[in-house]
Amino acid sequence: MAQRPVVLVVGGGYVGLYTALRLQKRLSRGRAEVVVVDPQPHMTYQPFLPEAAAGSVEPRHVVVPLRRTLPRCRVVTGAVTGLSHAERRARIAPIEGETYELSYDVLVMAAGSVARTLPIPGLAEHGVGFKNVGEAIYLRNHVLGRLDAASSTDDPGVRRRALTFTFVGGGYAGVEAFAELEDMARYAITHYYPRLSTADMRWVLVEAMGRILPEVDLDMAAWTVKQLTARGMDVRLNTRLESVTDCHVRLSDGDEFDSDTLVWTAGTKPNPMLRETDLPVDERGRVVCEPTLQVRGMPDAWSAGDLAAVPDLTKETPGATTAPNAQHAVRQAKRLADNVVASIEGREPQPYRHSYAGSVASLGLHKGVAQVYGVKLKGWPAWFMHRTYHVSRVPTFNRKARVVADWTLAAVFRREVISLGQLQDPRREFVQAANTGRTGSLPPPSAEDKAQSGTLRAS
Numbered sequence: 001m002a003q004r005p006v007v008l009v010v011g012g013g014y015v016g017l018y019t020a021l022r023l024q025k026r027l028s029r030g031r032a033e034v035v036v037v038d039p040q041p042h043m044t045y046q047p048f049l050p051e052a053a054a055g056s057v058e059p060r061h062v063v064v065p066l067r068r069t070l071p072r073c074r075v076v077t078g079a080v081t082g083l084s085h086a087e088r089r090a091r092i093a094p095i096e097g098e099t100y101e102l103s104y105d106v107l108v109m110a111a112g113s114v115a116r117t118l119p120i121p122g123l124a125e126h127g128v129g130f131k132n133v134g135e136a137i138y139l140r141n142h143v144l145g146r147l148d149a150a151s152s153t154d155d156p157g158v159r160r161r162a163l164t165f166t167f168v169g170g171g172y173a174g175v176e177a178f179a180e181l182e183d184m185a186r187y188a189i190t191h192y193y194p195r196l197s198t199a200d201m202r203w204v205l206v207e208a209m210g211r212i213l214p215e216v217d218l219d220m221a222a223w224t225v226k227q228l229t230a231r232g233m234d235v236r237l238n239t240r241l242e243s244v245t246d247c248h249v250r251l252s253d254g255d256e257f258d259s260d261t262l263v264w265t266a267g268t269k270p271n272p273m274l275r276e277t278d279l280p281v282d283e284r285g286r287v288v289c290e291p292t293l294q295v296r297g298m299p300d301a302w303s304a305g306d307l308a309a310v311p312d313l314t315k316e317t318p319g320a321t322t323a324p325n326a327q328h329a330v331r332q333a334k335r336l337a338d339n340v341v342a343s344i345e346g347r348e349p350q351p352y353r354h355s356y357a358g359s360v361a362s363l364g365l366h367k368g369v370a371q372v373y374g375v376k377l378k379g380w381p382a383w384f385m386h387r388t389y390h391v392s393r394v395p396t397f398n399r400k401a402r403v404v405a406d407w408t409l410a411a412v413f414r415r416e417v418i419s420l421g422q423l424q425d426p427r428r429e430f431v432q433a434a435n436t437g438r439t440g441s442l443p444p445p446s447a448e449d450k451a452q453s454g455t456l457r458a459s
């Protein structure tokens with residue numbers, strides 16, 4: 001290995017950020033150069049996205065700026081579009097300018113996962129995912145924008161469509177987003193929309209399996225369904241989305257209705273960029289790893305997190321691998337960084353071992369469900385545990401303090417429920433003004449303009 005090896009970290013999410021943080025602490029600049037490549041200039045603390053969408057936390061506070069947190073690493077804002085580990089070369093597409101190649105000595109593959117979609121008619125045109133902060137901000141503005149639209153029309157069809165919110169996928173990301181956004185909309189209608197009633201809203205969660213929240217026991221999942229149903233929400237188990245054409249949703253149970261909102265949270269798959277690499281992948285497209293997090297048969301290549309198949313040493317089932325979640329990602333990152341340092345120093349890497357502690361999920365303000373080390377909590381205690389656990393986990397003291405400040409301010413001044421719909425298309429007004437200047441009159445609204453009024457057709 002080179003005197004001063006270059007460690008290339010692909011992705012600055014959970015695994016990438018935590019690995020780089022540890023490497024910059026344990027390896028001085030003279031010993032190695034750590035290069036972190038990510039299309040975003042920040043890490044996203046995804047478990048806070050539902051609260052960011054619901055307005056309990058400022059969206060900027062759920063992301064951690066890479067350059068500020070990693071002052072001793074080189075941060076490249078761009079995407080790795082492929083690599084040959086045999087040649088130790090990666091192809092990088094910066095956010096601006098020509099693609100170039102970067103030579104490295106040690107690889108950490110941590111590019112995470114992407115939404116797993118199905119070829120459902122209309123899904124790509126009408127759906128939105130829930131994996132990044134842009135989507136969380138968009139949904140918050142969109143849901144509030146739909147309340148504004150419903151409150152400002154007398155057309156019952158438009159109203160019903162605007163107030164019908166459809167979510168597909170009952171894992172923790174989907175259930176939390178569904179429950180948090182409903183809670184926010186309910187609060188907004190109760191306090192600020194006298195022309196609307198909470199009974200006018202229809203929230204539909206569609207799940208193909210016979211249960212939601214596979215991360216907790218069946219009784220806790222059933223309790224959650226009961227809670228959501230008691231709030232007037234419609235949870236459809238053993239049901240699939242068949243199509244969504246012109247905002248018309250069709251389900252496999254025969255039901256169909258109009259809905260301006262379709263959120264897709266039905267699972268993830270490993271980053272497809274892996275196909276452009278020579279790293280070994282399993283039948284699910286994940287990088288095949290040894291228990292030490294080394295990529296199988298590839299010296300100096302390491303991987304962890306959502307896109308890695310890491311043997312789960314705590315389970316007796318042959319071939320068991322760790323689940324794609326933050327709990328494993330954070331711990332794997334620490335083990336991975338220590339093993340990279342060990343291999344640079346000529347020591348043996350150690351295997352990763354962690355038994356899953358459980359899950360905490362928030363279902364709106366003061367509501368939650370949790371199962372940690374076998375202890376089952378419901379309602380307020382679960383919600384409180386969700387908040388304390390995640391604030392202890394979000395990286396950097398700066399972010400912890402800001403998140404706590406957001407919660408405190410929301411408790412004192414009520415939660416912020418204002419739609420900043422202009423964020424979805426900030427240039428629209430200016431372009432219209434410029435066009436008016438050219439023609440002397442206001443152009444009639446185009447179909448696109450109309451769609452920009454808030455429905456997902458504009459997304």
Ligand SMILES: Cc1cc2nc3c(=O)[nH]c(=O)nc-3n(C[C@H](O)[C@H](O)[C@H](O)COP(=O)(O)OP(=O)(O)OC[C@H]3O[C@@H](n4cnc5c(N)ncnc54)[C@H](O)[C@@H]3O)c2cc1C
Pocket residue numbers: 010011012013014015016037038039040042043044045046047048049050078079080081110111112113130131132172173271273304305306307324325326327328329360
């Ligand atoms: C809404 C939501 C809520 C969640 N809540 C929980 C929870 O409560 N508990 C829990 O345990 N888990 C939770 N998770 C799952 C958890 O966030 C993931 O398991 C974790 O983020 C995985 O870490 P990772 O580093 O593998 O991927 P990520 O954190 O997603 O990081 C991947 C990084 O790679 C970057 N990247 C992508 N493509 C490229 C490329 N071509 N080149 C370079 N970089 C690239 C991305 O921009 C990203 O920054 C939640 C997920 C979501 C979406």
